Amino acid sequence: MKILLINPMASRKAPVKGRPAHFPVALGLIAAVLKEKGHSVEVLDNETECLNRHEVAGFIRGTDYDVYGITAMSPQYSYVKGLSRLIKKYRDRPVILGGPLATYSPYTVLEHTGVDVCVIGEGEETVTELMENMDDPGRVHGIAYLKEGRLVRTAPRSYTKSRDDYPFPDYESFNMRPYLSKQLILYESGPAARLFNPIRNPAATRTIGMITGMGCPYHCAFCSRSVNRTRLRSIDNIIAEIELLKERYGVEGIFFLDDLLIINRKRTLEFCSKIKPLGLVWSGQARADILTDELAGAMRDAGCIGVGIGLESGSERMLKAMNKTATVEQNERAIRAALRNGLMVRAQLLYGFPGEDRESVEDTIALFKRVGLPPRRFNILTPLPGSALFDECLKRGLIENEATYLERVSRYEAGFATGRVLVNLTEMSDEEFEDLLDYAERTMEKNFVDLLRASHRFWRLRGWCRSLAKYAFKTTKVLDMSAWKRKLGSLGRGDGRPMTQEQTEELYFRLS
Ligand code: B12
Ligand code: SF4
Secondary structure (H helix, E strand, O other), rough: OEEEEEEEOOOOOOOOOEEEOOOOOOHHHHHHHHOOOOOOOEEHHHHHHOOOOHHHHHHHOOOOOOOEEEEOOOHHHHHHHHHHHHHHHHHHOEEEOHHHHHOOOHHHHHHHHHOOEOOOOHHHHHHHHHHHOOOOOOHHHEEEEEEOOEEOOOOOOOOOOOOHHHHHHHHHOOOOOOHHOOOOOOOOOOOOHHHHHHHHHHOOOEEEEEEEEOOOOOOOOOOOOOOOOOOEOOHHHHHHHHHHHHHOOOOEEEEEOOOEEEEEEHHHHHHHHHHHHHHEEEEEEEEEHHHHHHHHHHHHHOOOEEEEEEEEEOOOHHHHHOOOOOOOOHHHHHHHHHHOOEEEEEEEEEEEOOOOOHHHHHHHHHHHHHHOOOOOOEOOOOOOOOHHHHHHHHHHHOOOOHHHHHHHHHHHOOOOOOOOOOOOOOOHHHHHHHHHHHHHHHHHHHHHHHHHHHOHHHHHHHHHHHHHHHHHHHHHOOOOOHHHHHHHOOOOOOOOHHHHHOHHHHHOOOOO
16 A cells, blocks of 8 residues: 655744654654555655645645555644645545544544544554555554444554564655754753753764653653553664664764653663663653662763753642652752763753642742752643543543644643643632743742852853853954864864763853
8 A cells, every 4th residue: 555654743943844853753663564564655744844734735636645644742633633634635545643642532533633543552563454454444453433423442452562573663764864963862941941051062963863662651640641551672672773873874862752761770771781882972751769870870871961850840749749759859869860970951840730839839949949950941731631630620621622622732832832821720810820930930040040150160161161262263263163173072072972070060060
């Protein structure tokens, strides 16, 4: 069969053709298994192609495929609705949807969009069977579909293969250029974080996203995990893929896209010992309760330059309510361990969980002040299907209708980028809610600037930067980039290896 896989636009960056983006791993994996079965697969990654609605319509009219496959997160609901209807209008062919939107909202999708089949959870085995049973999808486990206008959900899929048994993503079906970018090593947020985060300039210039497993074994109440089961790859299998990426695409850095990368001590130590000889820089998501000095040191030594830690809040009460199963003390210990060992920390914060108030926000501000982290913008809680909180909101009537709610989430991206509250689950009025958030972010920035001012390291570095700038302009006259690179090389950033602890401190103004 001739299949087109589509990745809808996701990020809010300027839609410029070829913009840097995360490699769409799901489509890479699905393309690989379909090709293995002899199907012909093409990919339209609109996250990088940035075609507008008319251009997408033109593309669909001008081409013909037997099946269309789309991947999507919940906030891409409206996009999927528009896209699937376009496909139905111009090419009346089956449309299959996978990803968190299909996994957690299959009925809403089938009822309100042009999608014919939702693939629930991991898609490799399901999609290959589906292609063989398109005329009678009821035989395939792990899907939801429409049968004569009725919504049908088949039995859940039990996987016959381990994650090591699937092929690596089919990188060859993609134009890889946009996925190899130094900007992708860690997410950024807010001007202060950008200014004070040396990870924007890591040694690696060719960085790619990949996954070492699916899902996460924890159950934080606000979180909608990628899939609802945890299945990990073996370390040898992961290393083999990294070697391929290094050899074929000259990859120097990896941003691990797993819900949770640093999942336990044993696996992490084995991973570190095997990735170290590859001489890459990398980063990923860690749990605070397992990030000790031992692990942070091993990770740093193996090329890790930073970790994301879901701190969420500095209030014990809030962490308990969120079912975070990590305490404030553990969070603090993990941050200090990471910083002591020369790792950057990207702390994720959540605002607006039920029970949030001035007291809990002050606790979070105080935590940041104690550990001396650069300020971060809070993520405003927006319950998404797949989270316990979303179910609770439905039960309590706070969200009446999933379809209308998803429309609003996709239209405004409320909570994610606009700073607007979509469902206010606190005791505060919407105005108080937004004022307190504004106060929190401003206070954190002010505290950090105060810390910087107080730090003589800051003044030392400022003097050093001035002298370097003067020297560079005198000697190079024009902006000679190779001279800059040589200078930066002396900071440990020019030789493809991660910086030493001192070098990180020098750049990061570490204050703890
Ligand atoms: C990279 C990434 C992004 C990237 C780009 C994503 C893209 N589409 O290009 C960016 C940075 C843009 C992004 C943005 C957001 N993201 Co995001 N992101 C991820 C991340 C880290 C990796 C995605 C990935 O590659 N996963 C690996 C693949 C293999 O997993 P998978 O997609 O589940 O695929 C499997 C199955 O679902 C299925 N499948 C998937 N697609 C298809 C398609 C077909 C045809 C078939 C048959 C099967 C199939 O088969 C696959 C293989 O088994 C995930 C976390 C994670 N580990 O998944 C979060 C995640 C997907 N993001 C999430 C969220 C919440 C967001 C934001 C709302 C965050 C924010 N604060 O702004 C925004 C949404 C923006 C928008 N407009 O929609 C949630 C999604 C929850 C949900 N219910 O939708 C996740 C799960 C993180 C989390 N735990 O909270 N994200
Ligand atoms: S927030 Fe992190 S640790 Fe908690 S369930 Fe989600 S991915 Fe897992």
